[in-house]
Amino acid sequence: MQQIITPARRLDGQIRLPGDKSVSHRYGILAAIAEGSSTIHHYSTGADCQSTLGCMRALGVSITRREDGAVLIEGRGLNGLQAPAGDLDAGNSGSTIRMLSGVLAAQPFTSRIAGDESLSRRPMDRIMKPLSLMGADVEAVDGRFPPLTIHGRALKAMRYEPPMASAQVKTCVLMAGLYAEGETAVLEKVGTRDHTELALREFGAEIVSSGGVITVKGPARLQGRELSVPGDLSSAAFFLVAAAIVPGSKLLIQGVGLNPSRSALLDWLVAAGVNLRVSNLAEVSGELVGDLLVTGGDVKGGIIRGAASAALIDEIPVLSVLGAVSRDGLVVKDARELRVKETDRIATVADNLQRMGVRVEVYEDGFRVPGKQKFRAARVDSFGDHRIAMAFAVAGLAAEGETAVLNAGAASVSFPEFYATLRQITV
Ligand code: S3P
Numbered sequence: 001m002q003q004i005i006t007p008a009r010r011l012d013g014q015i016r017l018p019g020d021k022s023v024s025h026r027y028g029i030l031a032a033i034a035e036g037s038s039t040i041h042h043y044s045t046g047a048d049c050q051s052t053l054g055c056m057r058a059l060g061v062s063i064t065r066r067e068d069g070a071v072l073i074e075g076r077g078l079n080g081l082q083a084p085a086g087d088l089d090a091g092n093s094g095s096t097i098r099m100l101s102g103v104l105a106a107q108p109f110t111s112r113i114a115g116d117e118s119l120s121r122r123p124m125d126r127i128m129k130p131l132s133l134m135g136a137d138v139e140a141v142d143g144r145f146p147p148l149t150i151h152g153r154a155l156k157a158m159r160y161e162p163p164m165a166s167a168q169v170k171t172c173v174l175m176a177g178l179y180a181e182g183e184t185a186v187l188e189k190v191g192t193r194d195h196t197e198l199a200l201r202e203f204g205a206e207i208v209s210s211g212g213v214i215t216v217k218g219p220a221r222l223q224g225r226e227l228s229v230p231g232d233l234s235s236a237a238f239f240l241v242a243a244a245i246v247p248g249s250k251l252l253i254q255g256v257g258l259n260p261s262r263s264a265l266l267d268w269l270v271a272a273g274v275n276l277r278v279s280n281l282a283e284v285s286g287e288l289v290g291d292l293l294v295t296g297g298d299v300k301g302g303i304i305r306g307a308a309s310a311a312l313i314d315e316i317p318v319l320s321v322l323g324a325v326s327r328d329g330l331v332v333k334d335a336r337e338l339r340v341k342e343t344d345r346i347a348t349v350a351d352n353l354q355r356m357g358v359r360v361e362v363y364e365d366g367f368r369v370p371g372k373q374k375f376r377a378a379r380v381d382s383f384g385d386h387r388i389a390m391a392f393a394v395a396g397l398a399a400e401g402e403t404a405v406l407n408a409g410a411a412s413v414s415f416p417e418f419y420a421t422l423r424q425i426t427v
Pocket of ligand 1: 022166167168171313314
C-alpha cells in the first residue's frame, strides 16, 4: 500500500490518539495472569498490541472486545495459563516476545514464540541471558534470534543489571520475577520507561523502585482491575513535529500519556524552540495524562545524546525531520540501539532523508542532519517499519510537491488510524 502526501498549508484542529502501545502490552499480559477479570479501556488499536492479546488467547485466556472498544480479559491467575496448541505469534512486536518470554519461562510447559521477518532478525540474547540466570531454558536460532523455544522451569529470584538501557529487558526480568520465590531486582544505570512498575502496582504486586533498583516480590498475586490506557505520546510525536514545522499550525492533542519517564520528548521539543503548552494534567490508572497544544513556527533544532538518546529512542526518526528544517539541525549520538529496532533506523532514516534531497551524515551510533534544508517530493519507503512510515509522511507535509510513502501500511503496527487522522487535521 502506498500513501500520497500533499504539502500542508497548515495543521488545525483537535484530536485524541489511540491508547499507548507500551502500556497496552503490559496491561494485556498482567490482566491475563491476574485473578479475576479486568476491563481495559482505550487499549491500543495497533497490530503489535493485538499480537499480545492473540498470544494470551493461545495460552487459554478468554479475551473479548466490547462494542465501546473496551477489552475484557478473564484472568487465569499466575499459574492458570495453558500450553499453546501451536507457535505463539508475536508478529512484528519486540515488546510481545521480550515481555511475554518472562512469563513463558516460568510455565510448566514448553512454548515456541515466533514473529515476522523483521522480528526474526532482532536480538533476543538480551533476555535469554537473564532468563537463563534465573534457571530457564531458552533456545534460539543462532543462539539469539526468534523463534524462541522456551522450556518453562521453576525460576530463581536474582539481581540483574542489563548491559543496555531497555525497558523491554527490565520488564522481561520483572515478569519472570513474579513467579520466582523471593525478591527479583533490576538495576538500571540509565532509567527507562516505568510503565511496568506502575502497572504492577495497579494490579497489586509488591514492587519497590528506589535509586535505580526495581524490586518485585514473588510469587505475586495479581488482582484483575478496571484500567484506562492514556493516548500514545510516541504517536503524538508525529503530530507535534508536523504542527511545529508547518508555520501557522495550531493543534490540540487531548488525553496524552505524559509519564515523566517518557516525556523527555516534550522538554526536548521546548528546548528545540517548539511552542508547546501542557494543560489538564490528571492521573489515570497511575499514569500521568494531559493535553498538548502545539503551534507552528521557526524551530532551532538541537542535540540528542547520552540518557536522552534512550529516552527519545522511538521519537528520533520523526525528530530527524524536524532537524532538517530547523535553524541549527539535529545531532544524534549514543543511539546505537536504533540499529536493532524494527529496521536499522539509522540506515532507514538516512536513506529516506537522502531520497528527499536532504543531506545527512551517518555515524555508527547516530547521525547529523544540518539545518535549513528543504524536502523535495520523492518516493520514500517505510521498509516495513511503522515509525519510518509515519516520520516520512510528516516530512511530506513540509515538502515541495507530492510525496509517495511506499509500504505505508506498516503504520498500522502502532497506529492504524494515522493517515485518516493526518487528513482530518491537514488544511
Ligand atoms: C518499549 C521499550 C523500548 C521502545 C519500544 C517499547 C517498551 O524498547 O523502543 O518501542 O514498551 O518497553 P527497548 O526496551 O528495546 O529500548
